[in-house]
Amino acid sequence: MMRDERLEIHSLARSVRSENEPFISGLQRQLTRTGSQASDPMTIDQFDTIVLGAGAMGSAAAYHLARDGQRVLLLEQFEIAHTRGSSHGESRIFRYAYPNAAYARLAIQTKPLWRALEADAGEQLLRDTGGLDLGEGRAGQVKVSAVAAALESIGGSWERLDCAALARRFPQWRVSEETIAVYSPDAGVLSATRCVQVMATRAAAHGATIHDRETARQILPDAGSVEIVTDKDRYRARRLVVTAGPWSRQLLRDVGLELPLRVSQEQTVYFRPRANPDAFVPGRFTIWIHHREPNVYGFPIVGAPGVKLGFHRDERYIDIADYTREPRPEVVARLQAYLEQYLPDVAGEAFDPTTCLYTNTPDDDFIVATVPDLPHIAIGVGFSGHGFKFAIGIGRALADLVEHGETEMEIDHLGVDRFRGVETA
Template structure:
């Protein structure tokens, strides 16, 4: 007899959400994760993640993020735990830059509330900023902060409560599929099911090696600084999340202060290719100095004492859009990977999409942008 109806391989942001949605539909789920719940070895950690609606990457993301908001708020009500705070958001850069123009395109396409404001107005509303006079910003109210570890745990707890069998600290050795059956062998056991969902994050290039997917794993660093002065100005009720295009196609982003008072900032894409086995976890003083220099030019009050650093991995596609689809050879296998450093906020709705695809082979959500065929 099969171990489960569906096996979910990888229980980070996307896998935990897939297990949750599948189990709540009455499906027997076996979830497999090589590390502990809500671990810090992949892409689903870091104490905070941005969520935003005026999505500069493409207008097609907007209906998905709107559904994601609904699902995150439903999960909050179910768990009675805070998973999300709304702070508003700023997309800052040159008027003709990809960030500002992309945010405006999504806002106008979907008639989202927003304002286009000058650098002077940004500084009036949010005094910590110091921006070049030529800079503008798209300000939107529907943006904020997700707490990633709490989000992953909430999905895992909900999946388990609905009957999912979740197996941690089991490394996958191999998997195979046929027209009506899948088999996964781990370091501890062999599991069989009618369907497989692969949500392996930066391990996807290895797990899905036979597909030759054009994925590149990238090392990125997160930094937490104590404000140098005026710490109260970074409080979540006074300061937004933001992304800043500080030169053409180069970005950094940041958050309001966390409860401990620290302010998190990071580059969006570092260009340092790696694998999960070769990633350098240590953060060098030269990297800290580069981030301090960025802060000195844009948020000088943020660059106080360094409190913490951490690394994470992006799994990038060539076009920066996700990869969510059925396996081209095996209809019993659904894959989701290549979230390119901007996927976490969508985890709640991606879980719903993956449950649809695994059980029905289709979804009501518009995911044509994410099909595998674009890389054929």
């Protein structure tokens, strides 16, 4: 397809969307395909950058690339904002509070990018709630102390609460006397599915082409460009961003990477408070991370009439081909027991158990880097169950890497070289 033809299509799609077309860019997709297929059924299309995978990370990368004026193709095997990957649901935690100051700095860089996206989209996506890190047992206390030290090192706000102070400030909690807590005001809740929808919609509004329900089968890289073979077509671009989440490992073999990524099936559950529901709304209750074995995280009541919580990495590793999305009743029972102990007023009826996938690296740190010897290909994978809060910042970093070869985002600790020679299972 010629450049002028594409521009015409984009401006037509844009004018239709501005009259409140539903967010899936069906018309744009149809027009793009019709245009290309009219010239050749096996079209080799030309883009500046192809983004492979439209979860949180790929949608964010496509958004920034399109805003930067690039001709972008965003490929997604399912529909945009589907529920088979890692980025769906009502809520994800945003926080500065990390034991590793590099992530705290990345979160500080990322927050204004969420606010800028909100301004671009004209809607709120990140709601401030404040957050608690609770530490129980020796290991938990060490983690919470590390969170406090990291917040201190970046000049963040935080307060240390001992058991008595916690009981005064947040009487909803029943914790042991040995528990220590850190309160951070810089925490909140991102509307997860909505964020993905908004990033994809705004990417399209800024000119990106989105092909959903199209699966990339093969990456054919060469020195200065790349060709993607899908189940429907072939596309050529100068650059590639791979953000394929749990499906990344297989695809990345095409660019010479064998990464030690392991996929785990995780689960969240809502509980309807059986007493004092008003005590669990934002303003009175916060997001939390409970450092214990296994860690538990949770949310105040937002988006659904209950408190949502889950175990962080419940050690159920799977082959992505076997993923059924079937929730496990046993997890609901264990979370209910947790609530009976720590937040008894919440331990009412359980509803909406939902599965979701983590793509884990051996050290739990992400991989956000260019591919060795292929600087026009960047990868954003292995988000190990804590990536969403950074998505709009990771998208910025991936766009920078393929456009300029470097970024100001804090990603030095996220290189791919640290896995050179690491055994893969």
